[in-house]
Amino acid sequence: MRSAVLRRAGVIEIEESGIPSPGDGDALVEMRAVGLCGSDTAAFRGRHPFREPPVVLGHEGAGMVVEAAGGAIAPGTKVAVLPLVACRRCVRCETGLSHLCAHRRLPGAGLPGLLARFVVLPEQALVPLPGDLTYAEGALIEPAAVAWHTVGTAGVRHGTRLAVLGAGPIGHLTAAAARLHGAEDVLVTDVRPSSLALAARATGCRTLDARDGAVAGDGRGDAFDAVVVASGHPDCMDEALALCRPRGTVVVLPMFGKAVCAGLNPLVLKEIRVKGSSLYTPEDFRAAARAVAGRALDVRPLIADGPAPLAGAQEAFEALDRGSDAMKLLLDPAR
Template identity: 85%
Template sequence: MRSAVLKRAGGIEIEESGIPPFGEGEALVEMRAVGLCGSDTAAFRGCHPFREPPVVLGHEGAGRVAEAADGTIARGTKVAVLPLAFCGRCGHCERGLSHLCAYRRLPGAGLPGLLAQYVVLPRRALVPLPGALSYAQGALIEPAAVAWHTAGTAGVRFGSRLAVLGAGTIGHLTAAVARLHGAEDVLVTDVRPRALDLAARATGCRTLDARYGAVAGEGRAGAFDAVVVASGHQGCMDEALALCRPRGTVVVLPMFGETVRAGLNPLVLKEIRVKGSSLYTPGDFRAAAGAVARGALDVRPLITAEPAPLATAQDAFEELDRGSDVMKVLLDPAR
């Protein structure tokens, strides 16, 4: 089988190896669509905090079951991959916070990366999908789960007013999930007109081009119940604190490559809560999968091309590293 292995910063090679063995409670999955995200790009650049070469990247994926050890899932079943393993015994897991498990494992950090033709996964990591759903849509359930958890962390509910700083995949999906949850007013900011146009057309949100004018001034300072920081640019926290209403919530998503400085007086004067949001719980993942499967959460606008062959992995990562305007790059490891 073939795998795309990050051998060194900036260098991916396609390697051949045998099909991995699997045991009780596991299944062999043929991967058919794997999305590349910002953390994958950070690893490609050599600046990810824990994914280091040599490593197989990729954690947003969907495929079909090739074999299952115990027959609990039928061969050929289309599945999305829940790429997070937890112990179930630590204090965090016992409190229902399995996504913060002290012993959690992720693809490229204790679990196999998904940029491989075949991957062995525990049965509980496989979420069956309707046959009509494409593999590309299935791969986007993982970032949709991140957005689902983020909206929950922000306390989005019917009638909420939400601002999202950053119209990348997660920012776009957070706006879409907020609309699904009944948010009354959603504002999305970015410096990329194409991303803003896509967000407006797909989610019905208001948009603001952050290249022009002050985001807080144009976006109605102090008007939002919650502000999601989905971009790590300098000034993001100042913008978020300005947009947030008194006793509102700022939710921070990105892993920052450098120190972000902010004036904290608004946080004190408005008694703003600042929260981090990391990954998702299994419940978040399954809720997002259900919403995508029944069409309530439409991820298709993010899919602008069919998944490309695995052999193009190097080119795909180089394109992302240059700052591609493509919203979501997908690879098909079976091709």
């Protein structure tokens, strides 16, 4: 079988190997769509904290079960991959924080990367999908789950006023998920007009071009119950604290490449709560899967083209590294 291996920073090689065999409780899955994201870019550049060459990348995926040794899921079932397997024994798992498990396994760290035609995964990591959902949509359940968890962390409910700083895939999906949770007023900011136009068209949110200090001059200071930082730009923390109301919540999503400096006086003077949001719980993932499967959370606007053949992995990663105009790039390891 073929897999796309990050051989060294900036170099993806297509390699041939044997088809792995599932053990007890595992399933063999033929991957049909794998999304590429910012953390994949970090690994491609050689800057990821634990995905180090040589490694097969990819953690946003959907495919078809070929063989299931445990018998809990039938061959032929279309599935999304929940790429986080907790130990279920540590204190964090026992207190409902399995997504923060100190012994968790992730693709590239205990689980195989998904940019391979066949992968062996624990059956507990597979979420069945309806037959009419495309593989590309199934692959985007993973970033949708990140957004779903973020909305919960921000405490979004009916009537919430939310600002999302950054209109990339996660920012876009956060705005869409917030609408499903009853958010009344959703503002999305970015410096890319095309991303803002897509967010406005697909989610019905208000948008604002963040260039030239436009966010600070929006006239909505102190207006938002919650602000989600979905951009790694260093100025976003200052903007988030300026937009957040007294005793509101700022949720920080990205991993920053370097230390971020921000004026913290608004944090003190307005008693703002700042929270981090990391990954998702299994419940978040399954809730996002139901929303995507029913298209209440519609990920199709993010998919400009169908998954490209695996042979194009090097070109896809180079495009992602350059800052591709496409919202999501996907590969089909079976092609």
